[in-house]
Amino acid sequence: MSTNRLPPSRHLTLVPAVVLTLAALAGCTPAPLPVAEQKAAPTASEAPVYKPVVSINDIMVSVIDHNSHILWNAGDPKRAPKNDQDWHNLEHAAVTIAAAGNMILMPGTGPNDAGWVREKDWIKFTEGQTEAALAAMKAVDAKDLKALLAAGDTLVGSCEACHAKFKTDIPKHVAKPLEQPEHFGKK
Numbered sequence: 001m002s003t004n005r006l007p008p009s010r011h012l013t014l015v016p017a018v019v020l021t022l023a024a025l026a027g028c029t030p031a032p033l034p035v036a037e038q039k040a041a042p043t044a045s046e047a048p049v050y051k052p053v054v055s056i057n058d059i060m061v062s063v064i065d066h067n068s069h070i071l072w073n074a075g076d077p078k079r080a081p082k083n084d085q086d087w088h089n090l091e092h093a094a095v096t097i098a099a100a101g102n103m104i105l106m107p108g109t110g111p112n113d114a115g116w117v118r119e120k121d122w123i124k125f126t127e128g129q130t131e132a133a134l135a136a137m138k139a140v141d142a143k144d145l146k147a148l149l150a151a152g153d154t155l156v157g158s159c160e161a162c163h164a165k166f167k168t169d170i171p172k173h174v175a176k177p178l179e180q181p182e183h184f185g186k187k
């Protein structure tokens with residue numbers, strides 16, 4: 001059997017427009033489906049199947065670390081946000097880190113990924129990271145630099161806590177000067 005199942009959004013096309021309209025009128029709370037439609041709702045076995053595509057380490061370097069540095073750089077007076085574009089970039093970074101929490105709760109292609117995501121502490125550290133990213137999103141919404149830097153400090157704490165326990169080796173794919181210019185003396 002194929003493991004390529006339809007994503008759940010495709011099932012929406014089966015729902016008559018009237019149901020969608022009712023849902024929209026109800027402020028996105030889905031209206032109860034008529035009995036006939038309930039039978040057509042996806043069963044557990046039709047739930048989307050997530051296939052490993054990249055490793056958790058790749059997500060660390062290219063998604064989490066990359067965007068964390070964008071947030072942390074706001075603490076450098078030379079790079080503090082000055083205009084709407086700067087705040088927009090910070091919003092992008094904060095939302096990406098918040099969303100990436102779920103990405104590292106799914107095993108990727110890394111040899112240790114499947115074991116890590118089942119560990120209680122892994123889940124706890126990931127939640128800490130997501131909470132910090134949500135606080136950063138709130139700070140960006142309010143254009144509150146002080147709150148953003150405080151969220152950035154909490155964020156560092158979540159990285160360090162998890163690395164202390166789980167990042168026992170230096171992986172092959174490490175963050176490079178473009179991601180972390182400050183670590184390489186290039187500002």
Ligand code: HEC
Nearest residue numbers: 057060065068110122125126129159162166167171174175
């Ligand atoms: C839930 C655990 C966890 C959290 C939270 C976490 N990391 Fe990681 N990170 C790891 C593990 C484990 C590795 C090593 C992966 C491997 O070896 O395959 C890693 C690898 C990395 C790497 C690549 C290796 C290197 O030294 O360059 C970077 C960069 C990184 N993490 C940055 C961060 C940053 C920044 C944060 C916080 C914003 C963070 N990580 C949060 C577990 C975590």
